[in-house]
Amino acid sequence: MAETVFTPSLEGMKHVKAENGVILTKPFLEVCKQILPVLDKFGAAMAIVKSDIGGNITRLENKYSSDPSKYEHLYTMVQEEVQNKTAKGSSSCTNGLLWLTRAMDFLVELFRNLLEHPDWTMSQACTDSYTKTLKKFHGWLASSSFTRNG
Template sequence: MEGTTVFTPSLEGMKLVKSENGEMLTKPFLDVCKLILPVLDKFGAAMALVKSDIGGNITRLETKYSTNPTKYNLLYSMVQEEVGAKTAKGSSSCTNGLLWLTRAMDFLVELFRNLLEHADWTMSQACLDSYGKTLKKWHGWLASSSFSVNVS
């Protein structure tokens, strides 16, 4: 198939993540997020922590979804429920998992953009630049310094 890349399934899946009303559908969204995991394997150990974090957040959301697929058909329904119960800010909440999953996806989009636009950069340069533009503001100094060591 000409024009097919490792990103083709994700791009095709993106067309299915919203309802007719523009709301995010839980299962299609998580299915698209899962498609990136095998791509991250291609980067080896450098992306192991990112892959683990993404996979864990997907699993957390899938576990909640599977308890009542009708109730949690829309991604926002999980967030609404946790906000109502005042559990959304908890470190093990689905809201927190969704927040970090989307932040990780932002990082990966920036990383792939860097790799495409800066073919002369090392993987470390591309990762550090992407991290600085996306995740660094959300991490404390310890996490930031750990990230620097992991990609070097």
């Protein structure tokens, strides 16, 4: 199979889980970071998405870096915030992880649309992907802003 911009991410995915199935923080974040240069190829249309993804990765990386052995497993961050009753805060790692995974769901759907519908415009592909993945989590303002500019 020919190498694509996705090859490093696909290779990295093989190292995200520990033998017992838990997600390892550093490899997970490394795979997430691999998508950022891909988003640059889309220009300004993906600037906000890239910024959000990058910000959430940085938030999680900062927590991980504060104690790499303690936060080796991604779940440890969430578990700690749930116990401390800080998980629902807008600046929590739990919230960052939630939005990071939602953004990745959106991108997977976008790439699927671009592959399966070569006749669609970028706007059509983005709007469809947004509707299927993120719209239900956004208020009307964010939703209308995205579809108008998407």
